[in-house]
Amino acid sequence: MSHALGPGDLVDRRYRLEAPIADGGMSTVYLATDTRLDRHVALKLLSPTLAGDNSFVSRLELEAKSVARLSHPGVVQVFDHGFDDGHAFLVMELVPGGTLREILDERGPMPAHVVMSVLRPILGALAEAHGNGLIHRDIKPENILVSTNNSVKLADFGLVRAVAESRSTSQNVVMGTAAYLAPEQIATGDTDPRSDLYSLGIVAFELLTGRVPFQGDTPVATAYQRLERPVPPPSSLVSGIPEDLDDLIVHATERNPDARISSAKDFLHRVEEVSSRNRLFHVPVPAPSSSAWSRARERAAREAAAGSGGAGPKSETVFDIASRESSGAPAAFGAAAGAGAAAASAAAPTHVIGDTPQVDETTRLQQQAPGAPLGAPPGAEQGTPTRMHPRQAPPVPYGERAAATSVYPGGPGPGQGAPPRGHAGQTPAPTSRSLPDVPTGLQSKRGAGCLWAIAVLVLVAILGVAGWWLGSGRLVEVPDVSGMSVPEASAAIAGVGLTSAEEELYDNEAPEGDLLGTEPTAGERVQPGGTVKVLVSAGQPVVPDISADRSREATEAAINERSLVPVVAEKARFSNDVPEGAVLELSPAPGTTLGVGDEVKLVLSGGPAPVDVPELVGLALSDAREALEAVGLRVGNVTEEFDDSQPGGSVVSSDPSPGEALRANSPVSLTVSTAARVPDIRGMDMDEARAELEKAGLTVVEGPAETDEDVLDGKAVRTEPSADELVDAKTTTIRLIPSNSVRVPMVLGDTVGSASDKLRERGLRPKVDSGRNGVVYGQNPLPGRVVGPDTEVRLSALG
Structure with missing residues (x-):
């Protein structure tokens, strides 16, 4: 029976447990030190119930390997996994901070620009995961982490599926959290990438409104409501949400998966479009100040102070060191600037919805948001009136939140007391009333005040005239150059004391070299000696050549320079010559004449086409290597096991199996037989017999001599096991029996x-x-x- 682990224990002879961060239904998360690499990590010890389930441990190993291949900064990285003395564990990137759930509890609903700043990295992470065949299955605020340096990351990839497949006993078992499950997860248990997008849409709805769209008396009732009811637009609960953001969330949460946004990449593209149209600037997402991480940190500080008796300066804890280590990189969207606290996910476990419902009910009223505004992003003004589109209903107060001030970066959020359009900062006009009489002693002072007022007005007039002369009064008017040639236009501009500079513009009508006009235009006034651009037609644009390095960025820049619009084709094409992600071809082809603003489609390379794993069973390892290299694959891990159906050194199985399609240069793991056939050494000299057995890869010991009428003294009589038997060369010891006959x-x-x-x-x-x-x-x-x-x-x- 395994013993309980705690601070100071060493897991897998490598990871020293420092202090617990959070304890949940399925696991306990520790701050740990990787003694081999001298870095801090988050180590998740899974519950003994799960650790004792062999199918779960096997499934978790496969899922951990899959997640470890993801390198997106929006995914909490998995560094290691294992099983030590009855304890299954995962080693992950450390993210000091907290979860979206803790942020919502602390600050309340988010403004639209903060919600978009959360969605961008999560959608980027899902795009990479879905591209690698991974589906999260449990997107919820508890599994989205925000670090103290404002990076946003998605946690617990693979854990849900591992639990589901180890516990499933029928097809009606569904994994997930009731409030965020997609309809198909409830109805059939089936999932695909669009199920994750539905769940993320529900998360975005909750971030904007402070509540989930469906709430029932029980978790199962909550989950089943979405089978019959569509998700309403968030603006039906909170005012000030842009109409196209409403439409985006409704589209992402369609009940029919085929009507939903098709991919995370498309979702992210729509997010950027909505943000651009509504000037929803990216802002750093604030980490919660009250979280499992902060509470663990405070607990460690108290224990350190108690250990020192409260005397002397405050001791630095391991949490302080880990926080300092993770804050070295600046916070920016798309960059994994620090590590994450993979703790809150453990505190909000996912259960099975089956014959006995066990779904966590995460829908709850939020607390009044404390604190004050943290500032506005570039271009935003504090107190800007909230916009409402025509179809939005009046705001519905959400507890006392309808009058609360935003505690997020960027000013007031939706439904948080923003004044209506046209009335920002206005106060009621005072009512009319009679004025008091002016004392007699002050009437003489009024005359002197009038004289001073007249003098000030005269001075202002003089300064105004001087300012006009120093400003626009001495400006030069740009001449009208219509109908002139380019040299004539340049001469006319020079004639009024201005400098000309030619600039080519593509034009669908004017032939190449014709004058299009000037910038500034005719009649505008500019400073003497200023520069006026002479706009010259470059004719109709021509599709440029693909850049020499075939990079997408350089090719798009060349297309933009010609006043054309680059558009990336939805599907890449396989190519053995052009690297993956590089531009394979343009449509229309380079050299084609187009109109200004026409689209040029970039077809990207998908790299070499997938190849099927060949049949390798029965081949010697060297022959199997040659067979893989012949189709563009390579040998990965090679393991050995005894198989009496294949001779030693021959391939027993491959992973992936024969016929599965892989990307070029992908590794294929091989299992090689350790079987060896015992040679017949009867009648050989003992030294010769021993050499023959060892040549077959067998370990030899000499047994007691026997009398044999046909074999003389000094010769080998037989072996144990007998000649021609197949044995495991790695574990079997052959006994060589000599003859003592005279x-x-x-x-x-x-x-x-x-x-x-x-x-x-x-x-x-x-x-x-x-x-x-x-x-x-x-x-x-x-x-x-x-x-x-x-x-x-x-x-x-x-x-």
Whole structure:
């Protein structure tokens, strides 16, 4: 039985547990130190129930390997996994901070620009995961982490599927959290990338409104409501949400997956379009100040202070060190500037919805948001009136939030007391009332005040005229150059004291070289000696060549320079010559004349076409390597196992299996048989027999000698196991049995003494029946017979 682990223990002889961060239904998350790489990590110890489930551990290993291949900064990285003394564990990137759930609890609903700043990195992470065949299945605020340096990351990839596949006993078992499940997860249990997009749409709805769209009496009732009811637009609950943001969330949460946004890439593209149209600038997403991480950090500080007796300066804890290590990179969208606290996910476990509903109910009213505004993004003004599109309903107060001030970067959020359009900062006009009489002593002072007012007005007029002269009064008017040639226009501009500079513009009507006009235009006034652009037609644009390095960025820049619009084709095309992601071709082709603003489609390379894994079973390892390289694949991990159906060194199986399609240069893991056939060494010299067995890869020990009539002393009689048997060369030890048989020598005609000496030299025992000193005329056994050692040989002699 495994013992409980705690701070100070070493997991897998590598990870030292420092302090717990959070404890949930399925796991406990620790701040740990990787003693091998000297860095801090988050180590998730899974519950003993899961660790004791062999199918879960196997599934978790596969999922961890898949997630480890993801390198997007929006995914909490998985560094290691294992099983140590009954404890299954995952080692992940450390993200000091907290979860979206903790932010919502602390600050309340988010303004639209903060919601978009959350969606961008999560959609980027999902795009890469879906591209690698991974589906999260449990998108919710508890699984979205925000670090203290404002990076946003998605956690717990693979864990949901591992739990689901280890516990599933029927097709009606669904994994996930009730409030965020897609309809198909409820109805059939089936999931695809669009299921993740639905769940993320629900998360965005909650971030904007402070609540999820469906709330039932039980978690199962909450989950099943979405089968019959569409998700309403967020503006039906909170005012000030742009109409196209409403449409985006409604589109992402369609009940029919085929009517939904098709991919994370498309979702991200729509997010950028909505943000651009509504000037929803990116802002740093604030980490929660009250989170599992901060509470663990404060607990560690209290324990350190108690250990020092409260005397002396405050001691630095391991949490302070880890936070400092993770804050070295600047916070920016798309950059994994720090590590994350993969703790809150453990505190909000996911359960099974089956015959016995066990879904976490995460929908709850939020607390009044504390704090004050943190500032506005570039271009935004504090207190800007909230916009409402015509179809939006009046705002519905959400507890006391309808009058609360935003505590997010960028000013007031939706439904948070923004004034209506045209009335920002206005106050009611005072009511009319009679004025008091002016005291007599002040009336003379009024006359002097009038004189001073007149003097000030005269001074202002003088300064105004001077300012006009120094400003626009001495400006030069740009001449009208219509109908002139380019040289004539340049001369006309020079004639009024201005400088001209030619600039080419593409134009669908004017031939190349014709004058299009000036910038500034005719009649505008500019400073003397200023520069006026002479706009010259470059004719109709022509599709440029693909850049020399075939990079998408350089090719798009060349297309934009010609006043054309670059558009990337939805599907890439495979190519053995052009690297993946590079521009393969343009449509229309380079050299084609187009109109200004026409689109040019960039077809990107998908890299080499996928290839099928060949049949490798039965091939020697070297032959299997050649077969893989011949189709553009390579040998990955090679493991060994005993298989009596294949000779030693031959391939037993491959992973992936034969016929599966892989990208070029992908690794294929091979399992090679360790079986060895025991050679027949009977009658060989012992040294020769030992060499023959070792040549077959077997370990040899010598056994007790045996008497064999057909095998003489010094020769090999047999082996254990017997010749021609297939054995595991890695674990089997072969016992080599030598012969101790002796061939009886010819002693007839020898004297008794000489005959006795010959017999003793062979290990035999002479016995004289008659004639002690005479010549031997009889012996038994006869000469040439094979006998065992110490066999008695009877001699008969004359005399």
